Amino acid sequence: xxxxxxSAVLNPEAYRTVRAADEGAPGKTQSFRSLAPRxxxxxxxxxxxxxxxxxGSGRFLDQVQAWFAEHMPSVTTxxxxxxxxxxxxxxxxxxxxxxxxxxxxxxxxxx
Amino acid sequence: xxxxxxxxxxxxxxxxxxxxxxxxxxxGIGPNxxxxxxxxxxxxxxxxxxxxxxxxxxxSYIEGKDTVSGKPMMAAIVDGLTKPLTAEExxxxxxxxxxxxxxxxxxxxxxxxxxxxxERCWTDYNPVIIPTEERVAAMLKGTGHKPDEIVKSAxxxxxxxxxxxxxxxxxxxxxxxxxxxxxxxxxALANEVPYQxxxxxxxxxxxxxxxxxxxxxxNSGLGALGPNNDANSVIGRSMTLIHKIIQGYDEGVTGFxxxxxxxxxxxxxxxxxxEALPEGWQPFHVQMGHKPTDSVLTxxxxxxxxxxxxxxxxxxxPQNLMRDYMSSLSGMGATLLMDPSVxxxxxxxQGFTTKEKLAEWLSQNVEKIAQSYWGNAIVSSMLGxxxxxxxxxxxxxxxxxxxxxxxxxxxxxxxxxxxxxGKTASVWFATDFMPGRGxxxxxxx
Numbered sequence: 001x002x003x004x005x006x007s008a009v010l011n012p013e014a015y016r017t018v019r020a021a022d023e024g025a026p027g028k029t030q031s032f033r034s035l036a037p038r039x040x041x042x043x044x045x046x047x048x049x050x051x052x053x054x055x056g057s058g059r060f061l062d063q064v065q066a067w068f069a070e071h072m073p074s075v076t077t078x079x080x081x082x083x084x085x086x087x088x089x090x091x092x093x094x095x096x097x098x099x100x101x102x103x104x105x106x107x108x109x110x111x
Numbered sequence: 112x113x114x115x116x117x118x119x120x121x122x123x124x125x126x127x128x129x130x131x132x133x134x135x136x137x138x139g140i141g142p143n144x145x146x147x148x149x150x151x152x153x154x155x156x157x158x159x160x161x162x163x164x165x166x167x168x169x170x171s172y173i174e175g176k177d178t179v180s181g182k183p184m185m186a187a188i189v190d191g192l193t194k195p196l197t198a199e200e201x202x203x204x205x206x207x208x209x210x211x212x213x214x215x216x217x218x219x220x221x222x223x224x225x226x227x228x229x230e231r232c233w234t235d236y237n238p239v240i241i242p243t244e245e246r247v248a249a250m251l252k253g254t255g256h257k258p259d260e261i262v263k264s265a266x267x268x269x270x271x272x273x274x275x276x277x278x279x280x281x282x283x284x285x286x287x288x289x290x291x292x293x294x295x296x297x298x299a300l301a302n303e304v305p306y307q308x309x310x311x312x313x314x315x316x317x318x319x320x321x322x323x324x325x326x327x328x329x330n331s332g333l334g335a336l337g338p339n340n341d342a343n344s345v346i347g348r349s350m351t352l353i354h355k356i357i358q359g360y361d362e363g364v365t366g367f368x369x370x371x372x373x374x375x376x377x378x379x380x381x382x383x384x385x386e387a388l389p390e391g392w393q394p395f396h397v398q399m400g401h402k403p404t405d406s407v408l409t410x411x412x413x414x415x416x417x418x419x420x421x422x423x424x425x426x427x428x429p430q431n432l433m434r435d436y437m438s439s440l441s442g443m444g445a446t447l448l449m450d451p452s453v454x455x456x457x458x459x460x461q462g463f464t465t466k467e468k469l470a471e472w473l474s475q476n477v478e479k480i481a482q483s484y485w486g487n488a489i490v491s492s493m494l495g496x497x498x499x500x501x502x503x504x505x506x507x508x509x510x511x512x513x514x515x516x517x518x519x520x521x522x523x524x525x526x527x528x529x530x531x532x533g534k535t536a537s538v539w540f541a542t543d544f545m546p547g548r549g550x551x552x553x554x555x556x
Contacts, residue, residue: 002220007243009224010282012233012356014214032202033149036120036127039193047192052112053496055488056162060130063166063173067185082115083496091115099123104192107119108130109157110112110139111310 045103046076050094053082057109064106078102113139117148127152128191132159133178134310135367140179142268142365151200153191154179162488215244228286232361235351235376239286250281253291254298254555266304266357268365275301275357283356287349292327293342297349298555299408303547304358306350307412308365311489314372314413316379316446316544317347318529320396321406323552324382331384333533336448338377347380374416384531387451389458391465395529398466399549406552411446413544414489415439423537428461429453430472436541437477441487442519443494444545445473450532453539470526477520482513 039045049065051057058081065077078101082091098105116127129152131139136156144151156178161169177187219227224241228234240246251258258278267273280301284294296319307313319329330340338344360366385394385403396407417436423429429449437445447469449457463469485491485508498505508517520526527546532538 002222004218004220005224005241005243007245008218009216010242010244010247010278011212011214011216012228012242012279012282012286013212013231014279031149031205033117033121034203035150035152035196035200036124038126038195041193042189050115052115053492054162055491056160056164057130059164059166060157060161060169060172063169064185064188067173071185072189081496081499083500095115095119095123095125098119098125102125105116105119105125105127106130106188106192107112107116107127109161110129110131110135111159111162 039103042072042104043074046078046101048078048080048098048102048105050098050105050107051079051081052107052110054109054111056111060109061106113143113148113150113152116152117150120150120152126192128188129154130157130188131155132157132161134159134369136179137363138365138367155184155187155191157184233286233352233356235348235355237348239352240288242282242285246285247278247281250285250289250291250294251278253281253284253294256298256555262298262301263304267359268305268308273357273359279357280353283352284349287352288341288345289349290327290341290345293346293349295406295552295555296323296327296342296346296408297353299550299552300346300350300410301353301357302550302555303410304353306354306358306410308360308368310367310369312368312370312372312414314374314378315350316374316411316413316542317350317381318395318409318411318546319346319380319382319406319552320385320394320401320409320549321552322404323406324385329382331382331531332387333535335381335384335531335533336379343380343382344377347377350378350380351375372414379411381531383529384451387454387534388530389451389454392454392458392528392530393466395527395546396549398527399546401549407549408552409549410547411542411544412547413444413446413542415541415543417541419539419541421538423453423456429456429537429539430461430463430469430476433539433541434473434476437473437520438479440519440541440543441490442477442479442484442521443490444525444527444543445520446527446529446542446544446546447539448529448531448542449539450534450537451530452532452534452537454528454530456537466528467523469528470523473526474520474523475518477518478516479519480513481508481511481515481517484508484517484519 049061068075068077116129119125119127133156136154139154158172177184180187256277260277261274264274280298284297327342329342354360401407457463494505498509
C-alpha cells in the first residue's frame with residue numbers, strides 16, 4: 001500500500017514568500033483599463049490601416065482597404081506600415097498622426 | 112500588437128480593431144488582457160496561414176468569417192469600431208486578488224505527487240525529484256541569498272509581472288535533480304527570464320564560462336553537447352522547468368511554437384573548453400568584457416544548428432565549409448561551436464590567430480542572394496523596417512534585383528566562436544544563435 005511522504009512538499013507555484021503588498025504576486029493581474037469610446041458610425045470617417053510588420057499583413061490590409069472602397073466609399077482609409085520593431089510599441093509619431101487626422105485604426109495582422 | 116492597440120485606445124482615445132491570425136488570437140484575448148494590457152481589446156481572427164496566400168484566398172478571408180465571433184469578417188471589424196462598449200469594456204481599476212497558491216502541497220504519496228506535477232505541467236514529462244522541505248532547505252545551502260529574496264518581478268511571458276523568490280528557484284533546482292553547488296548557476300539562469308518564445312522554432316543555448324565550470328564538473332570536452340554529464344544535463348533541464356513554472360509557458364495559452372524545437376529538451380547547456388583554446392583565442396566571456404576569473408553564464412537564442420557532418424578534409428580549409436554552410440543562415444548573427452582541433456587548425460594552419468579574425472573573414476566572405484535574404488520572415492520583419500527608414504545597407508539591399516549577391520553578415524561582431532569538444536574529430540556546428548548579455552554566476556553564490 002502506498003504511503004504518504006513523511007516530508008512536506010513545496011508547491012512550485014507558491015508565492016507565499018512574495019510580499020504581495022509591494023511586489024505583487026505571480027498571478028496578480030493587470031489593472032483593468034477602459035477601451036476608447038466607439039464611433040456612432042464610420043460614415044465620412046478616416047480609418048488608419050496599420051501594417052504592424054508581420055509577413056503577409058500588407059496584402060491582407062490591401063483587401064480590407066479594397067472592401068471599404070467598394071462597400072463603404074464614404075470612409076477614407078489611410079495605409080501605414082509601422083516602422084521599427086514589430087514586437088515593440090515604438091511608433092509614437094504614427095499614433096500622434098492618427099490622433100490628429102483619423103478617427104479609428106485597424107492594426108494587424110499578428111501571426 | 113496588443114501594446115500598440117492598448118496605447119492608441121488608452122492614451123489617444125482612438126477606437127481600434129486588432130487583427131490576428133487564428134493561430135495566436137487567443138493569446139491577445141486571454142493572457143494579454145489578464146497580464147499585459149488590462150484591456151479587453153477587440154480582436155478579429157483571420158484564418159491562418161494568411162502570409163504567402165494568393166489575393167483570391169485573402170479576398171475569400173475578407174468575405175468569410177471572423178474566427179473569433181463567427182460573424183462575417185468585415186461586419187465584425189465595423190462592429191469593433193462602432194458597437195458601444197460593454198460594461199466589461201468600460202471597467203477600470205484593480206481586479207480582485209486571486210487566492211494565492213499555498214506554499215506547501217497537501218500530504219500525498221510519491222506516485223500521486225508525480226501525477227500531480229504532470230497534471231500541473233511542473234515537469235518536462237520525465238519524473239521530477241519531489242521538492243520536500245528538507246531537500247529544498249539543503250539546496251538553499253548552495254547560495255548565500257535568503258530564501259524570500261525576490262530574484263525578479265517581470266518574469267512572465269513578454270515581461271509581464273510574475274515575481275519569484277530564491278526559494279522557488281531552489282524548489283525547481285531540486286525537481287531537476289541539481290546539487291546545491293549548481294544553484295548559483297540556476298539562479299543566474301532564472302534571472303534571465305522571460306526566455307524568448309515564438310510561433311517559430313526558436314530555441315536557447317546556455318554557455319558557461321569561468322572557474323565555476325570546474326567547481327561543479329561541467330563537461331566542456333568529450334561529448335559535451337550530449338547527455339553525458341550531470342551538471343550540463345541538470346542545469347539545462349532546470350531551464351525548461353523555469354520556463355514552464357516561473358515564466359508560465361503554457362502550450363496553446365501563452366506559447367504557440369508550431370513545431371517547437373528538439374534543442375529545447377536540454378537547452379544546449381555546456382561549458383566552453385577554455386583550457387583547449389589556441390593561444391590568442393579568448394574565452395567567450397572575456398571577449399564580452401568579463402575577467403577570466405569571473406564565472407559567467409550566457410544565454411544564446413537562435414533557430415538553426417548545422418553540423419559539419421564529417422571532419423576537416425585536406426583540400427578544403429574549415430573556414431571555407433563554414434562559409435558555405437553559413438550562407439543558409441539568416442545573416443543576423445551566428446555562433447560557431449567548434450572542436451579544439453578545428454580551432455587549432457584555424458589558428459596554426461589558416462592564420463586566424465584570434466576568434467575575431469575568423470569572424471572578420473566570414474563577414475567578408477559569406478554570401479547569399481538578396482531574394483533569399485529577404486525571404487526569411489525574421490529578417491524581413493526585423494530588418495526590413497530599418498531599410499524602410501533608410502538605414503544602410505538594408506535600404507540599398509531592398510532595392511536590389513532578387514539574384515543580386517550580398518554579404519549578409521555585415522557586422523563581424525555578430526559572428527561568435529565557442530570552443531567545445533574532446534578532440535576525437537575535427538567537427539563543428541554552424542548556428543544562428545545570438546548571445547544575450549553575460550550574467551554573473553558569482554553574484555548568486
